[in-house]
Amino acid sequence: MLANATAATIKGIEGFAVSVEVDIAPGLPNFAVVGLPDAEVKESKERVTAAIRNSGFDFPLKRITVNLGPAELRKSGTQFDLPIALGILAASEQLSAPAREKIKDFLVLGELALDGSLRPCAGVLPMLISCKTLGKMAIIPPANALEGQISSAPFITPHTLRELADYLEEKIPLETVQLAYVPTEEITPQTTLDFNEVKGQALAKRALEIAAAGGHNVLMIGLPGTGKSMLAKRFPGILPPLTQDEALEITKIYSICNLLGKSRLLTNRPFRDPHHTISDVALIGGGSTPKPGEVSLAHNGVLFLDEFAEFSRSALEVLREPLENGHVTISRAKETVSYPARFTLVAAMNPCPCGNLGNPLKPCTCSPTQVTRYKNRISGPLLDRIDLTVNLNPVKFTDWKQGTEGETSAQIRARVLAAREIQKKRFAGTSTTANAFMTSAQLKEFCKLPSGADTILESAMRKFGLSARSLDKILKTARTIADLEGKADIETKHLIEVMQYRPLDRKGVADL
Amino acid sequence: MNSTVSSEERLARIRLNAFLYFRADWLARLLEIFGSAQEILKQDAQTLAREANLNPSTAANLLKEAFSINPQEEWDKTEKLGGHIYLPEDEEYPQSLRNCKEAPVAIYVLGKLPADQQACVGMVGTRKITPYGRRVATKLAEGLAQCGVVIVSGLARGIDSESHAACVRAKRPTVGVIGTGIGRCYPPENRALEKAILEYGGAIVSELPFNRPPNAFHFPRRNRIIAALSQPVVVIEGEVKSGALITAKLALEQGKDVLAVPGPIDSPQSGGPNSLLAQGAGVVSNVADILEYIPQAQRFGLDMRFFEHNVQTPQKPEETLSEREAQVMHTIADGQLSLDQVALAIEADVPEAAELLFNLEVKGFLACENGLYSKNKF
Numbered sequence: 001m002l003a004n005a006t007a008a009t010i011k012g013i014e015g016f017a018v019s020v021e022v023d024i025a026p027g028l029p030n031f032a033v034v035g036l037p038d039a040e041v042k043e044s045k046e047r048v049t050a051a052i053r054n055s056g057f058d059f060p061l062k063r064i065t066v067n068l069g070p071a072e073l074r075k076s077g078t079q080f081d082l083p084i085a086l087g088i089l090a091a092s093e094q095l096s097a098p099a100r101e102k103i104k105d106f107l108v109l110g111e112l113a114l115d116g117s118l119r120p121c122a123g124v125l126p127m128l129i130s131c132k133t134l135g136k137m138a139i140i141p142p143a144n145a146l147e148g149q150i151s152s153a154p155f156i157t158p159h160t161l162r163e164l165a166d167y168l169e170e171k172i173p174l175e176t177v178q179l180a181y182v183p184t185e186e187i188t189p190q191t192t193l194d195f196n197e198v199k200g201q202a203l204a205k206r207a208l209e210i211a212a213a214g215g216h217n218v219l220m221i222g223l224p225g226t227g228k229s230m231l232a233k234r235f236p237g238i239l240p241p242l243t244q245d246e247a248l249e250i251t252k253i254y255s256i257c258n259l260l261g262k263s264r265l266l267t268n269r270p271f272r273d274p275h276h277t278i279s280d281v282a283l284i285g286g287g288s289t290p291k292p293g294e295v296s297l298a299h300n301g302v303l304f305l306d307e308f309a310e311f312s313r314s315a316l317e318v319l320r321e322p323l324e325n326g327h328v329t330i331s332r333a334k335e336t337v338s339y340p341a342r343f344t345l346v347a348a349m350n351p352c353p354c355g356n357l358g359n360p361l362k363p364c365t366c367s368p369t370q371v372t373r374y375k376n377r378i379s380g381p382l383l384d385r386i387d388l389t390v391n392l393n394p395v396k397f398t399d400w401k402q403g404t405e406g407e408t409s410a411q412i413r414a415r416v417l418a419a420r421e422i423q424k425k426r427f428a429g430t431s432t433t434a435n436a437f438m439t440s441a442q443l444k445e446f447c448k449l450p451s452g453a454d455t456i457l458e459s460a461m462r463k464f465g466l467s468a469r470s471l472d473k474i475l476k477t478a479r480t481i482a483d484l485e486g487k488a489d490i491e492t493k494h495l496i497e498v499m500q501y502r503p504l505d506r507k508g509v510a511d512l
Numbered sequence: 513m514n515s516t517v518s519s520e521e522r523l524a525r526i527r528l529n530a531f532l533y534f535r536a537d538w539l540a541r542l543l544e545i546f547g548s549a550q551e552i553l554k555q556d557a558q559t560l561a562r563e564a565n566l567n568p569s570t571a572a573n574l575l576k577e578a579f580s581i582n583p584q585e586e587w588d589k590t591e592k593l594g595g596h597i598y599l600p601e602d603e604e605y606p607q608s609l610r611n612c613k614e615a616p617v618a619i620y621v622l623g624k625l626p627a628d629q630q631a632c633v634g635m636v637g638t639r640k641i642t643p644y645g646r647r648v649a650t651k652l653a654e655g656l657a658q659c660g661v662v663i664v665s666g667l668a669r670g671i672d673s674e675s676h677a678a679c680v681r682a683k684r685p686t687v688g689v690i691g692t693g694i695g696r697c698y699p700p701e702n703r704a705l706e707k708a709i710l711e712y713g714g715a716i717v718s719e720l721p722f723n724r725p726p727n728a729f730h731f732p733r734r735n736r737i738i739a740a741l742s743q744p745v746v747v748i749e750g751e752v753k754s755g756a757l758i759t760a761k762l763a764l765e766q767g768k769d770v771l772a773v774p775g776p777i778d779s780p781q782s783g784g785p786n787s788l789l790a791q792g793a794g795v796v797s798n799v800a801d802i803l804e805y806i807p808q809a810q811r812f813g814l815d816m817r818f819f820e821h822n823v824q825t826p827q828k829p830e831e832t833l834s835e836r837e838a839q840v841m842h843t844i845a846d847g848q849l850s851l852d853q854v855a856l857a858i859e860a861d862v863p864e865a866a867e868l869l870f871n872l873e874v875k876g877f878l879a880c881e882n883g884l885y886s887k888n889k890f
Contacts, residue, residue, distance in 0.1 A: 203851045203883075206862040221882070351882050358882040360848065363780060368639045368669050369699075391883020393850040459874050481863075493867050500851065500866040 003090035015127030022087030027063035035068030082110035214480030215434030222392025270301030634742030637671025643886035655799035750784035
């Protein structure tokens with residue numbers, strides 16, 4: 001006999017409905033799953049067999065064929081256990097006719113343990129959101145209930161296969177949950193880290209403020225212990241709060257990676273700080289069944305790369321695409337998927353391999369060649385995507401002691417928000433979200449050079465060896481500084497301030 | 513080139529010159545024994561070793577190295593770059609180099625070498641330059657160049673580059689003796705500087721085969737050429753064990769005067785010059801101190817004003833500083849300060865401090881390295 005259930009799978013960060021067809025025919029006992037299943041889907045056979053037996057049902061010793069359609073879509077994930085088990089129970093007529101009829105009204109997702117209980121599975125949120133249009137009630141594992149609530153789709157959460165069967169037979173009731181999840185309260189980030197805990201480093205703080213206001217990437221160069229990591233960790237606290245859509249987007253990504261844990265909707269901007277031994281696939285995403293990488297986990301948030309020059313060259317080079325486009329496209333022989341990855345890069349590195357170059361107290365033991373080689377590990381094209389570079393120098397004890405209490409994160413954030421508001425108005429109706437992502441047409445329109453700035457720019461270009469290409473970066477950053485001051489036009493002093501954040505001097509060449 | 517050397521002999525000498533593991537005066541001795549380079553290259557290793565009393569393996573190496581290069585190709589490539597290969601017999605070969613005990617068998621030259629009567633001062637120093645070294649090198653090289661002296665240095669990073677660059681900025685000739693073949697540029701960032709040196713009538717000199725890559729032992733070896741071409745030699749900065757001190761030692765062996773710029777006693781980079789001063793080297797505190805050591809025969813044509821101690825190098829019209837800018841300069845004084853420190857001291861916010869520092873840097877009063885500002889002018 002034939003039975004049908006509806007499940008879903010993930011491709012990229014979207015869910016797709018999958019129809020699970022189970023046919024039981026007379027013949028030698030056999031259990032086959034067809035329709036492009038991945039390894040974990042094929043393994044579900046063993047779990048389903050045991051779960052059915054241990055739930056007090058009979059596992060039919062017949063020829064069982066499970067087809068997952070549409071056949072050209074790859075099916076991955078463990079959420080197929082429950083629909084397959086349900087299909088087998090229906091096809092072997094262990095469920096009554098009315099119960100069999102009811103299965104069609106559900107979207108069934110869940111991994112089975114051998115005892116028949118439901119385990120959480122990855123990607124429930126995007127699957128529920130995408131399948132809302134089907135108008136079906138969802139069956140999801142209890143552990144996924146929190147993310148189910150965000151989707152605003154109706155669902156039930158049976159604990160075991162037996163419980164679900166009883167519910168379908170109308171022996172027991174199950175509570176239907178449906179939340180129209182529209183949080184009325186503002187999504188406010190909760191962080192205990194505050195900028196006023198960092199003494200000194202006014203320039204670096206200023207650079208981070210500009211970065212937060214305009215979505216620019218930052219590179220901090222400084223001696224060990226000058227507060228690079230400390231500053232970076234406090235950076236998310238001055239970013240504007242997540243919008244509904246942004247929060248949902250990152251929650252979907254975390255759902256796919258099974259990283260949601262106990263949280264419902266992510267309300268903090270993500271802060272990812274992978275170790276420098278990370279492989280390029282882990283950073284960018286991929287694998288034979290593609291999974292989002294660190295850049296996507298940092299979507300709408302901060303990717304902090306400490307010891308920037310110690311990352312492998314190939315890992316750094318793969319950053320170029322997401323930094324440019326805001327997403328990554330991963331192509332494998334089997335499929336091509338795209339993940340969002342619009343993050344702010346905050347990188348930190350030492351000035352030289354020994355870490356003491358420019359330290360007034362300790363001499364640097366590196367040769368000039370070593371220093372050049374170290375700096376050259378960061379390729380030009382990558383540096384071109386970093387708008388702000390800032391040097392951090394040690395804070396003297398006296399400065400540290402008498403250093404005034406700096407501004408709090410809240411104060412800085414207020415200015416950032418105001419600047420973002422200006423940008424929102426400026427880019428209304430376009431896909432640009434911040435100054436850093438301006439197209440060249442927008443650059444022309446919004447970043448006019450102030451009169452008399454030509455000579456300054458020219459002398460700066462000559463003096464600092466700036467390329468014409470870096471002019472765009474300078475203009476974008478100057479635009480953000482002007483926005484922070486609430487000025488309609490870029491002024492000369494804004495351009496001059498940007499010069500403080502010029503890229504690392506990689507040559508040490510004498511001026512000609 | 514109207515010398516007596518036949519073109520075959522010329523090519524043979526270029527071959528011989530490729531053997532670098534040998535002091536040049538030994539090669540000269542071989543030439544004396546056999547009469548010509550062609551004759552040397554005709555010998556087999558055993559004969560060479562026997563006749564010249566050499567170690568057989570050295571003799572074998574010499575022949576191997578000599579035949580590893582194609583002298584005609586060396587010649588053609590050099591000419592294609594607009595350069596020349598000179599032998600001591602050629603009149604273009606500098607007399608001062610010919611007088612040197614270890615005169616190179618052949619030199620590759622791009623550009624124009626200074627005439628024998630031209631005053632040449634060697635300026636050597638560390639690659640790990642400090643702001644102090646940069647100020648001094650720039651100031652001295654600039655003054656000497658304006659006075660009409662040709663600066664000879666090694667085109668390495670640090671003091672060398674700064675000295676050459678100061679000459680180039682003054683649009684005066686300077687000579688760079690490099691530790692690679694002239695077909696290469698090392699360090700690579702000095703390509704523009706090399707080009708500028710040639711543009712302003714200077715020269716690039718090397719005794720190494722055209723395409724020879726940099727190698728640690730090339731550099732002490734080329735230092736003797738710097739010493740030979742100059743009188744006096746000025747050591748600006750350098751650690752106690754450094755290439756700069758090797759040059760000083762070689763210069764003393766060649767009977768040249770060695771001068772040193774005193775520096776702070778807590779700076780490792782000044783350890784070299786300070787120890788030279790302790791041993792009796794001349795003290796340099798301005799351009800006139802150096803000019804005193806230029807031989808009488810070479811003083812013709814120099815701007816005599818500089819010889820008087822009380823006359824400083826002609827100042828460019830002094831750019832006036834605003835009150836705030838003067839405050840910044842006063843704060844920085846002789847130290848290296850970050851923007852944060854400056855801002856704290858003069859009670860400015862980041863944008864204002866940034867603007868002040870930018871203007872001072874563009875005007876040339878300050879230099880910035882790794883985020884630290886220091887004085888760039890005396």
